[in-house]
Each structure stands twice: as structure tokens, then as C-alpha cells.
Amino acid sequence: MNHSEEIKAKLDIVDVVSGYLNLKAAGSNFRATCPFHNEKTPSFMVSPEKQIWHCFGCGKGGDIFSFVMEMEGLDFVETIKLLAPKAGVILDDKDFSQDKNKNRSLEILELSQKYYNFILTNEKNKNDNIIKIREYLLGRGLDLEAINRWGIGYSLNSFDDLSNFLKSKKFTENEIFLSGMSVKNEKGRHYNRFRDRIMFPIKDVSGRTLAFTARVNPFAENNDKSMGKYINSPQTTLYDKSRILFALDKAKMAIKEKGFVIIVEGQMDAITAHEAGFKNLVASSGTALTIAQLNLIKRYTNNLVLSFDQDLAGLAATDRGVAEALKMGLNLKIISFEGIGAKDPDEIIRQNPEAFKRAVDNAKNIIDYYLTEESKNVDLSKPELKNKSVHKILTVINMLYNKVEQDFWLKELSQKYDVNEDSLREEILKIGKKDNKTNISASTKNKGKNFIQQEKADAKSRDDKLFELLLALIFRFPQIFDYVVNNLNLEYILEKYRKLYDLMLVYYNENNKKLDYNQFLAYISTKEDYQDASFSIFLNKIGLLADFYLQEQDDSDLENKIKKEVTGIILEIKKLYYKNLVRNKKEELILLEKRNDKDEISGVMNDLKSLSEELKKLE
Numbered sequence: 310m311n312h313s314e315e316i317k318a319k320l321d322i323v324d325v326v327s328g329y330l331n332l333k334a335a336g337s338n339f340r341a342t343c344p345f346h347n348e349k350t351p352s353f354m355v356s357p358e359k360q361i362w363h364c365f366g367c368g369k370g371g372d373i374f375s376f377v378m379e380m381e382g383l384d385f386v387e388t389i390k391l392l393a394p395k396a397g398v399i400l401d402d403k404d405f406s407q408d409k410n411k412n413r414s415l416e417i418l419e420l421s422q423k424y425y426n427f428i429l430t431n432e433k434n435k436n437d438n439i440i441k442i443r444e445y446l447l448g449r450g451l452d453l454e455a456i457n458r459w460g461i462g463y464s465l466n467s468f469d470d471l472s473n474f475l476k477s478k479k480f481t482e483n484e485i486f487l488s489g490m491s492v493k494n495e496k497g498r499h500y501n502r503f504r505d506r507i508m509f510p511i512k513d514v515s516g517r518t519l520a521f522t523a524r525v526n527p528f529a530e531n532n533d534k535s536m537g538k539y540i541n542s543p544q545t546t547l548y549d550k551s552r553i554l555f556a557l558d559k560a561k562m563a564i565k566e567k568g569f570v571i572i573v574e575g576q577m578d579a580i581t582a583h584e585a586g587f588k589n590l591v592a593s594s595g596t597a598l599t600i601a602q603l604n605l606i607k608r609y610t611n612n613l614v615l616s617f618d619q620d621l622a623g624l625a626a627t628d629r630g631v632a633e634a635l636k637m638g639l640n641l642k643i644i645s646f647e648g649i650g651a652k653d654p655d656e657i658i659r660q661n662p663e664a665f666k667r668a669v670d671n672a673k674n675i676i677d678y679y680l681t682e683e684s685k686n687v688d689l690s691k692p693e694l695k696n697k698s699v700h701k702i703l704t705v706i707n708m709l710y711n712k713v714e715q716d717f718w719l720k721e722l723s724q725k726y727d728v729n730e731d732s733l734r735e736e737i738l739k740i741g742k743k744d745n746k747t748n749i750s751a752s753t754k755n756k757g758k759n760f761i762q763q764e765k766a767d768a769k770s771r772d773d774k775l776f777e778l779l780l781a782l783i784f785r786f787p788q789i790f791d792y793v794v795n796n797l798n799l800e801y802i803l804e805k806y807r808k809l810y811d812l813m814l815v816y817y818n819e820n821n822k823k824l825d826y827n828q829f830l831a832y833i834s835t836k837e838d839y840q841d842a843s844f845s846i847f848l849n850k851i852g853l854l855a856d857f858y859l860q861e862q863d864d865s866d867l868e869n870k871i872k873k874e875v876t877g878i879i880l881e882i883k884k885l886y887y888k889n890l891v892r893n894k895k896e897e898l899i900l901l902e903k904r905n906d907k908d909e910i911s912g913v914m915n916d917l918k919s920l921s922e923e924l925k926k927l928e
């Protein structure tokens with residue numbers, strides 16, 4: 310057994326998934342609302358018996374590894390490493406050599422974090438500077454425990470102490486450089502990137518240090534004019550600022566519990582907030598949220614409460630993050646700090662945590678916030694200003710994913726601004742059209758267009774759906790297989806399902822009319838044609854589809870219901886078969902008519918006639 314097989318054998322998918330999602334029992338399976346797409350009714354299913362999961366809403370599915378990969382944003386090797394200790398599996402390093410550079414960087418960052426933290430917290434260290442910094446942090450509400458919780462440290466005013474320490478741990482100059490911890494001068498000499506700064510580690514969802522934010526020593530600010538108050542690690546193979554939400558590792562469970570996330574801008578805001586008990590809070594570390602950050606947060610919740618430092622008036626309409634979030638169907642609320650008299654969450658929380666809590670509780674839906682702000686700040690008696698303001702709000706309403714919600718806010722806008730609702734609808738249509746022309750990237754593609762594409766895809770896959778359901782029902786109720794065989798000629802089965810169907814039948818006949826899903830998988834896993842990933846996702850889907858399809862049914866008289874269902878499917882498959890033949894013959898006929906080939910035409914006409922009769926018999 311290799312590592313991944315061993316982990317799979319020792320961990321139960323239900324245990325692992327329920328660490329992230331609220332699973333509810335559904336027959337012999339479990340279900341939940343899907344963490345990978347926006348939905349109200351659960352389409353996400355997990356099978357303890359088959360050790361697989363599948364979402365019938367967005368089509369994602371797989372095993373324990375693919376779930377954790379998606380959820381944590383990790384690659385396969387990282388996922389193995391995350392799960393191995395939970396399974397009690399010891400990994401031997403040579404299997405993971407392709408990942409060596411990343412690992413070395415991770416080790417360097419981990420060691421650096423511990424090194425900085427030790428310098429700051431070691432009580433034997435009576436250095437004046439360090440004592441002052443400890444006092445400074447304490448003044449900000451960070452005692453020793455909090456400092457250790459966040460892994461905060463201090464970098465000495467030295468060019469080589471950290472490098473020397475790391476070299477003593479057998480890391481090379483180049484490895485240290487690649488991890489972002491050193492810089493090179495023109496002569497190619499390496500020296501410490503961070504000197505005389507308070508060091509805040511930036512961690513990924515799993516709590517691994519990927520980078521640092523470094524605040525200048527507050528007592529030496531005048532000495533360091535060339536650099537900013539805060540500097541960050543550079544982008545490395547590990548660290549990409551746009552893909553990190555600061556404090557998510559600490560916040561993820563609280564976000565799930567509370568059902569929403571508070572997003573602030575600054576990392577210091579996040580630390581202060583967590584220490585004051587606001588645990589479902591992360592920092593974007595910048596003004597606009599990126600798509601990667603939104604996808605990350607979507608795994609935990611669809612409800613975002615945003616806290617912007619600056620005055621928001623006019624911001625939402627231009628903020629890319631807000632636009633993307635609305636288009637993704639996320640619910641946005643905005644915190645208003647009006648009347649509180651502080652400039653950012655950090656300050657408010659330190660002055661009055663209750664005020665922050667109230668501000669969060671009173672956070673307004675983004676459109677509502679916008680309506681209030683605009684009507685307060687704009688002189689609506691001036692038609693020009695009013696028009697402009699209406700347009701601004703309509704732009705944001707247009708971004709809403711949900712049409713019902715759009716409708717609601719159009720009515721609100723109409724009332725608040727005393728504008729005819731129909732005119733607003735006309736106006737928003739114009740905005741929508743303009744939007745279509747300007748937005749071409751996949752993620753901002755117009756919803757209407759996507760919807761049509763979706764419809765087309767659905768129409769095209771109608772045959773597929775029938776066959777998928779048929780195969781799924783056979784797996785779930787092998788006793789119907791004989792009935793299917795007797796009532797569905799092989800010629801009716803679409804070419805692409807034929808091979809699988811044949812294999813199922815062979816297996817079924819060779820195994821005493823039994824068709825156990827797991828054993829069947831083991832049986833075909835030796836066959837080369839079935840090694841690729843898309844096929845295994847397909848088989849996952851087939852493995853759960855019957856239960857998903859039948860979940861609203863009660864168990865009484867199930868046998869008969871299934872038989873009825875299968876009879877219906879077989880009939881549909883036959884109809885499709887004849888419809889396809891009729892269509893082909895018609896196309897042939899058009900060609901022949903162009904050529905004026907009379908003999909052939911009458912032959913095809915006869916075929917068409919008998920095919921149509923067959924079809925009629927079925928209908």
C-alpha cells in the first residue's frame with residue numbers, strides 16, 4: 310500500500326468532511342449545502358460506504374483527497390501531508406522530493422518565525438529595545454500569551470543574525486533568498502530583509518507561515534525613513550498576497566459557526582479584533598478583495614460583512630472586489646462607523662468593543678447602505694445630481710446575482726427617490742447591456758448569457774442524464790438489471806456508455822448476479838481505459854446519483870417505484886434513439902433533394918415513414 314492508499318484506508322470521509330461542513334444523515338448517506346457553489350437546498354452528498362462525495366449542483370466530486378484539496382486550496386502532496394498525521398501514517402521523505410523546494414522554504418519560514426518570537430519573548434533578554442517593544446505590544450492589548458498565539462516576534466537590527474542562524478541549520482544562502490527572508494545587493498551579497506522590526510507571520514488556512522508583515526520599531530521610526538512603516542515578504546512560490554486572507558486559519562471554524570465573516574483591511578485590525586473576541590474575522594490586507602480571496606472565503610460562508618477604513622461613498626460601484634462578490638452571489642453587508650468617531654476597527658475595538666459589536670450587528674445590506682449614504686449626501690432636489698446618484702445605485706443593483714433581490718431594491722429605490730419604477734427598469738436594462746460589452750473575462754461574464762449557455766448544455770445532455778440515471782439505478786438496485794437487459798436492446802445504448810454497460814453486465818453475470826459498487830471499481834481499476842480523472846469523477850457521480858435522485862422518496866414499495874422509474878427511462882431512451890434516427894434521415898433527405906436523386910429519395914422517405922411509425926408507437 311502506498312501512502313495515499315494507507316491514508317484512505319485509515320480515515321473515514323465522513324469524519325473528515327464533517328470537520329468542515331454540517332453533514333446531515335440522508336438514508337445511508339450524508340448531505341450538506343455545497344461549499345463550492347452557492348445554493349440553498351443541499352446537493353452535496355457523501356457516501357460512507359463508497360468513501361466518495363459528489364455535488365449534483367456544480368458537478369464537483371471525488372474522494373477524501375480531492376475534497377480536502379478543494380477545501381484547503383492545497384495540492385495533492387500538501388493534502389497527503391495534512392492528512393497523514395490524522396491517519397497516523399508516517400511519510401518517508403523521499404516520496405515527496407518534487408516538493409522539496411517548497412518544503413525547504415516552509416521550514417525556513419517556520420524557523421524564522423520561531424527565531425523572531427524567541428528573541429521577543431525570551432525573558433532572559435533584557436535588551437532595552439526589546440523590553441520597550443514588549444511594553445508597546447502590551448499597550449496594544451497583546452500580552453505574552455497573545456504574542457505567542459499570533460507567533461509575533463522581533464527582528465534584530467542586524468544584517469546577518471537570521472541568515473547565520475539558518476545556515477547553522479544547514480540551509481543555503483540561495484534557499485534563504487528564495488524563501489524571501491534575505492535580499493541581495495548589487496555585489497550579490499545576501500543580507501537580512503527584515504531589520505529592527507516587529508514581525509507578524511502571515512499564515513495560510515492550515516496555519517503554516519508563508520510570509521511576514523514587519524512593522525518598523527515604533528521607537529526608531531525616525532531612523533528608517535527609506536522604508537515604509539510596514540513592509541511585507543516578497544511574492545514567492547509559497548506566498549501570493551492576493552490569495553491570502555490574514556487570520557483565516559484562526560477564524561475558519563468561527564465563521565462556520567456564526568454563518569458569516571467580518572472582513573477588515575488591516576492585519577493589526579484583525580489581531581485586535583480576535584483578541585477582543587471577534588473570532589469570525591479576517592483581514593484582506595489591502596483595499597479590494599481579489600477573486601482568489603472571495604473563492605477562499607466562499608468555502609466557509611456566503612455572508613460577508615465588510616468594514617472599509619475610508620469613507621465608502623462612491624466606493625462600492627468602483628470596487629472590483631465588491632462587484633465580483635455580488636456577481637458570485639455572495640451577500641454583502643457594510644459596517645458603518647458613523648458617529649463612533651474612530652478611524653479603523655483597531656481603534657474602535659480598543660476604545661469600545663461594544664461599539665464595534667453594535668456596528669457589526671447593525672451592518673447594512675450593501676444596497677441599503679448605499680441608498681442611505683447617497684440620499685444623505687446628495688442634494689436630490691437637483692435633477693442632475695439625482696440622476697447621477699440613481700445611476701450609481703442602479704449600477705450596484707445590476708451586479709446582484711439574484712433577480713428577486715434586484716426587484717426588491719428597485720422598488721426601494723423607486724420609493725426613496727420618488728422615481729417611477731418602470732423608468733428604473735429601463736435604465737437598469739441599459740446598464741446591463743453596456744456591461745455585456747465591457748465585461749469579457751470569464752468570471753464577469755453576464756449572467757443572462759451564462760444562463761442560456763447552461764440551458765443549451767442541459768438540452769444537449771438530456772440523453773446523458775437518462776443514461777447516467779439508468780446506470781446509477783442499476784448499481785443501486787442490481788436486481789433490476791435483468792429487466793433492463795430484457796427490455797433495452799444494446800443498439801439503443803449510446804456509444805459512449807456502451808463499454809461501461811458491457812463491463813457491468815459481464816461483472817454482474819460472472820458474480821452471481823451481484824454488482825457491488827466498490828468491488829466493481831476495484832475490478833475495472835485494472836483496465837487501462839478507466840484510469841483518467843474525469844472517468845473517476847463520472848463513476849463517483851453514478852455511485853451517488855440514485856440516492857440523490859430518490860432522497861425525497863419514502864421507502865415503502867420502493868421496488869415497484871424503481872421498476873416504474875426504470876420502465877420510464879427505457880421508454881425515453883428508445884424515443885431518443887428513434888428521434889436521432891429520424892433527424893439523421895431528414896438531414897440525408899435534404900442532401901439528396903439537392904442532388905435530385907429520386908431513387909434514393911423514395912428509399913429514405915420509406916425509412917422515415919417506418920421510423921416515425923415506430924416513434925408514434927412509443928408515444
Ligand SMILES: [Zn+2]
Nearest residue numbers: 343346364367
Ligand atoms: Zn456544488
